[in-house]
Amino acid sequence: MKTGLWLLAVSAAWGQSTPSLTWKEFSIGPPIRGQAGFSREGIRAEGVPLKRVLSRAYGMPEQRILGPSWVDERFAMTALVDNPDDLAPLLQREFANRFQMLAHRETRELPVFVLRVMEGAAASPRPGGTDRGATISDRSIKVNNSTVRGFADALADVTQRPVFDETGIDAKMDFSLSWKPGDAGSLPAAIKAQLGMQLVEEKRSLEILVIDHIEKPHFDK
Numbered sequence: 001m002k003t004g005l006w007l008l009a010v011s012a013a014w015g016q017s018t019p020s021l022t023w024k025e026f027s028i029g030p031p032i033r034g035q036a037g038f039s040r041e042g043i044r045a046e047g048v049p050l051k052r053v054l055s056r057a058y059g060m061p062e063q064r065i066l067g068p069s070w071v072d073e074r075f076a077m078t079a080l081v082d083n084p085d086d087l088a089p090l091l092q093r094e095f096a097n098r099f100q101m102l103a104h105r106e107t108r109e110l111p112v113f114v115l116r117v118m119e120g121a122a123a124s125p126r127p128g129g130t131d132r133g134a135t136i137s138d139r140s141i142k143v144n145n146s147t148v149r150g151f152a153d154a155l156a157d158v159t160q161r162p163v164f165d166e167t168g169i170d171a172k173m174d175f176s177l178s179w180k181p182g183d184a185g186s187l188p189a190a191i192k193a194q195l196g197m198q199l200v201e202e203k204r205s206l207e208i209l210v211i212d213h214i215e216k217p218h219f220d221k
Contacts, residue, residue, distance in 0.1 A: 021090055024080040028098075030219050031074040040084040047074035057091035060209045061153075063162050064110070067103075067211030075217075095214070102213040109205050112162040115152055115191075116198045117169070124196040125151075125173035139181040144174045151175045155199075159184055162206065167197065 024042075036045035036052070043053065050071045055062045065071075079094075081087050095101040134143045134154055141158065143151050147170065152163040154175075179190040188199040 021086050024082050025078050027078045029076045031076050042080035045077050063156050064208040100215045103211045107205050107207050109203050112204050114164045114166050114200045117167045118196050125175050140178040142176050145172050
């Protein structure tokens with residue numbers, strides 16, 4: 001069910017009616033390398049997937065944003081604000097004006113994964129230590145001092161499918177998971193053997209962001 005083909009108009013109107021919203025610093029260009037930093041004050045990246053910026057702008061997980069394939073491409077971007085509350089509306093304004101973006105929200109039934117505990121499991125994550133951080137590749141995930149929900153979010157980046165935590169575990173833990181390189185299909189068996197959890201496939205009705213139109217920026221060489 002569509003909830004409105006009006007995000008572009010709303011973003012543009014928002015930007016016009018709130019002229020006091022201004023960037024502390026903003027720039028965008030071709031990627032330099034694949035490094036990106038996110039904070040409450042914004043984004044400083046030498047190479048960030050545009051879909052990740054869209055996720056930050058519209059509060060929608062990357063796996064629930066549908067658009068042309070090029071929105072997965074990386075861009076160098078600096079987008080900093082003095083007030084963290086200004087970041088989302090300013091990003092939306094950039095997408096409306098700079099990318100001529102037109103999009104809508106709707107609800108669809110999507111394939112998802114659900115994490116659940118297994119009774120009498122032979123393995124389980126270790127209690128969280130003091131170190132924090134995450135490392136993700138095409139063959140492993142390491143997330144330190146994280147909730148299961150945080151691990152599920154990292155897993156969603158690998159599977160490109162929403163992952164829900166239904167373990168009922170609130171404690172912070174250290175997760176270390178490896179699987180056959182490039183073979184996401186081996187994840188359920190790896191999670192069962194190494195973490196003592198089940199990764200179950202289901203379908204659920206979820207809100208998504210559908211990009212109806214967006215123009216790819218071109219930069220002078």
